[in-house]
Amino acid sequence: AQSVAQPEDQVNVAEGNPLTVKCTYSVSGNPYLFWYVQYPNRGLQFLLKYITGDNLVKGSYGFEAEFNKSQTSFHLKKPSALVSDSALYFCAVRAVNTDKLIFGTGTRLQVFP
Amino acid sequence: DAGITQSPRHKVTETGTPVTLRCHQTENHRYMYWYRQDPGHGLRLIHYSYGVKDTDKGEVSDGYSVSRSKTEDFLLTLESATSSQTSVYFCAISVGGGDDTQYFGPGTRLTVL
Numbered sequence: 001a002q003s004v005a006q007p008e009d010q011v012n013v014a015e016g017n018p019l020t021v022k023c024t025y026s027v028s029g030n031p032y033l034f035w036y037v038q039y040p041n042r043g044l045q046f047l048l049k050y051i052t053g054d055n056l057v058k059g060s061y062g063f064e065a066e067f068n069k070s071q072t073s074f075h076l077k078k079p080s081a082l083v084s085d086s087a088l089y090f091c092a093v094r095a096v097n098t099d100k101l102i103f104g105t106g107t108r109l110q111v112f113p
Numbered sequence: 114d115a116g117i118t119q120s121p122r123h124k125v126t127e128t129g130t131p132v133t134l135r136c137h138q139t140e141n142h143r144y145m146y147w148y149r150q151d152p153g154h155g156l157r158l159i160h161y162s163y164g165v166k167d168t169d170k171g172e173v174s175d176g177y178s179v180s181r182s183k184t185e186d187f188l189l190t191l192e193s194a195t196s197s198q199t200s201v202y203f204c205a206i207s208v209g210g211g212d213d214t215q216y217f218g219p220g221t222r223l224t225v226l
Contacts, residue, residue: 032213043117043203043217044156051213090155094213099144099163100171101215103155 002027004093006104013081014112021076021107023091032094033074034101035065039087047089050074061085081111116140117218119204125224132191134221136204144207145187146215147171147179149200156203162187194225 003026013019025031032051036044048059055067065076076089091104116139126132136145143164148156148171158171160179168179176198178190191198204218 034214036217041220043219044205046214046216049214100158100161101213103148103157105153105155 002031002093002095002098002102004091004102004104006089006091006107008107009105010108010110012110012112015083016080019078019081019085019109019111021089021091021109023074023076023104025072025074025091025093027093027095029095029097033065033067034092034094035059035063035074035076036090036092037061037087038090038106044090047076081109083111083113085109086111117204117206117216119202119218119221121221122219123222125226126194127226128195129193132194132223132225134189134202134204134223136187136189136218138185138187138206140206141184142206143184143209145181146205146207147177147187147189148203148205149173149198150203150220151200159189159202194223196225199223199225 005024034049035047037047038044047063048057050057050067058064063078065074067074088106088108090106092101094101118137120135146161147159150156157173159177160171162168162181180188202221205215207215
């Protein structure tokens, strides 16, 4: 069965510092991987996805994610955090032979001025 | 929110009453999904649809039914609401045809007293 783990409930980082939000997955076959962001009282917004190709994926708002097959990880990164990046972040995985996304439990990112 | 509207946006109801949530999209996308979001669980799939009158169960479908009589509308019904169904409900669409990205509506906050 496919699954996604986000090991940190919350990540705290100072503005201007690099940030990483971790995600590991378990799926048979090649995964499709996604990151979404949720601001308060809003729906989820798509940030980026990995389907195939370059292991470093660039997305919206300066975010990027690195696919690591050997470690089954897809960590979200940003070189310089902004206070406005504070939000809830979700990782999701889809196996090639299914139509459904499985979401992680979410990581709350808090960026302090 | 990707041309997706949800109604109502907020609802308070009593245990045992029927409740219907509506998801409406303006771009005739084939695939539609209903999720619920709960703390500690992330998003969990309730039901999904491949097209008109073509629906299937997701991970947490007990107590819920869906209908899709038109491409643009996907209805979620709680036949007899229970307090455990207090949650935030999100509708999503995907373009399909190899693009697996899901786009989410603004959500409906449902409270069952």
